[in-house]
Amino acid sequence: MMEQLSVFVDNRPGRLNAVTGILRDHQIDIRAMTIADHRAYGVVKLLVSDSRLAHRALVDQGFAAALKPVLAIAIEDRPGGLHELLEVLAERAINVLDAYGFVVAPGQRAVWCMEVDDPDAVARLIAARGLEVLADHELYRL
């Protein structure tokens, strides 16, 4: 399973690059990033090359940041690739709380990242269907 880094940022100019600047200073690579906008603030979610180091670096600089397990699932980058995965979830009535996806190798590999209520159980279910649930280091081998 992967660790997702969440960072609380004020919704004003200069805050997002304060986060990316700290990551750069620690030579941390960003694989994926989304922002949940809540008007005055946003929660930035990141998948990075070293989530523990990134977390510590941000907290040291006064940021409110947290680590949370998420499911990162390797899927095929073709029409219907994501749909097949979501069908599995729908069959078992599993609710997706938050999700985002990105392509790693165009036409070949994509990654679907999601938060669910019971990530361990869902990981077992997905693995049983022959899909690959990625760990931190595996994402960076793709």
Add this chain to the structure above:
Amino acid sequence: MSVPVWNPAVEFMEREALERLQLTRLRQTVAWALKTPFYRRRLAEVGLTHPEDLGSLRDLRKLPYTTKDDLRAAFPDGLLAVDLERTVRLHTSSGTTGMPTVIYHTRPDLDHWTELVARCIVAAGATARDVFQNMTNYGMFTGGLGLHYGAERVGMLVIPVSSGNTGRQIHLMRNFQTTVVHATPSYLLHLHAALAGEGVTVDQLRLRKAFIGAEPHSEETRRKIEALFGIQAYNSYGLSEMNGPGVAFECVHQTGLHLWEDAYMLEIIDPGTLQPLPEGQTGEIVMTTLQRQATPLLRYRTRDLSHLVSGNCPCGRTHRRLARIKGRSDDMLIVNGVNVFPSQIEDVLMKTPEVGTNYLIQLEKRGSLDRLVVKTEIYAKLFTGDPRTLDDLRERIGEALRSAILIKPTVELHEPGSLPVSEGKAKRVVDLRPAF
């Protein structure tokens, strides 16, 4: 009943008799006030030229208010009601924010003041057997001399050390086995922290009580002082315009501050509308002196906020009780016609662990309506990373604020360290509403 009491005839006086006494003294005070140019003009404006024009205590409401600005404008002697020859002391404010205010005293005025302080000291359970170390400033500041003379009258052994020089304070406490001190709450916390550096432990002291006042403080601060020293601490309220200390004081039950109503007429008003408020509602304390001949003050707006504690105190005193001071009416905000005090908002935020202690209150205009925005910082250690818990938190703070101030503000969450810090005199209110 073994309640310690200095003047039982007055302190336990039936309300009816007390109010008769108040009316007599109020008329006397108006008679004194009419000797000053300031009040002669003010009272003529409301058609009052003779003390007997006051038919009952309710007529107090016909009298004009007096403000600190009035006192400044009357500098130096526009409010002096006797010949200078009869005065024996004056106290002035520091004047750092404008002209100083001056309060003159005749010998009987000082005598009455001392009597009030003696009542306070005894009500808090101190006796002639106590050793009293007075750690507040002597001189123009009324706290030092006020408590000094009251303590002497009670018969305590008084150590008039005044403020500062913490090392000396500690050694005096140990050498003379001080049992009661008078200080500001913040100084007592400082003094405790300095004990170790002087090689003195709490066990080597015989301290049993502290009188604390001269700065607003919370119940938590009082309990902290009590726990640190293993003593009881009693809240004292006073202001130089009303002599100084001795206006209101906690008795041994610590359930609010008895205000000596034979010496002061008490009103609680809405600082926005200036109308008297029903008992129990928070507003500005307004007081009229009833026993001070040299400088009588009618309906003086103290700018301090409090409310009356309902019910009777177990001690049996009939003089009503003020709750601890909540803040200054200068701080009051009027939002869509509702009075809001920043301290009410602060209280709610302090009770919410997920947010820090820094906050900012912003007022905006949206069309014809005011909009209240409360900005607070999330507490980094309790951040879960889940945006939904932040929405729940905002909703929870919004609801708590609505039940406290009757308005639901917009709650904004901000990054730690992005708002003005809570220490010192940070600017906590930003009013962006256009002035008319």
